[in-house]
Amino acid sequence: MMVLITYDVNTTTEAGEKRLRKIAKLCMNYGQRVQNSVFECLVEPHQMVLLKNMLIDIMDKEKDSLRFYYLGSNWRPKIEHIGANPGYDPEGILIT
């Protein structure tokens, strides 16, 4: 299933920037970074449980906002991109 993960963190602080780097590195094991703090991850439900727990461990719950959007398995027609940096399809086909 496709899960969109959006992460809001204050990157004007070094600690915030470091958390974003860690979140990005982790999410990119499961998919693509389509915007600076937006990740499209293709995961099985059991992987999502693990991923969520790891993300929660990295984030600062008092300061950062983490949102998950569950797009299901029929996710392709639900996503539209306009402008720079078109996202890459986690299954290998360019989304334009």
Add this chain to the structure above:
Amino acid sequence: MMVLITYDVNTTTEAGEKRLRKIAKLCMNYGQRVQNSVFECLVEPHQMVLLKNMLIDIMDKEKDSLRFYYLGSNWRPKIEHIGANPGYDPEGILIT
């Protein structure tokens, strides 16, 4: 229907910051700003056509990235929030 709009812009430039302010102002007519550049908009299909055209007019297509995620009408169970700044339900109930 619920449409998630994510907007990636370089806010280290004054022009980029201004575009983000305009995008935010426009999106907030249709829903909520749940993260710095993430908006959840509750729109009818005909409103979405108008909104998309207005967003395209504001953005710089060479520099900015705009993504739409169509979550449909049964969007509530598809969204999960963790951490700071919980988003507000565009229909009036707090999402926690």
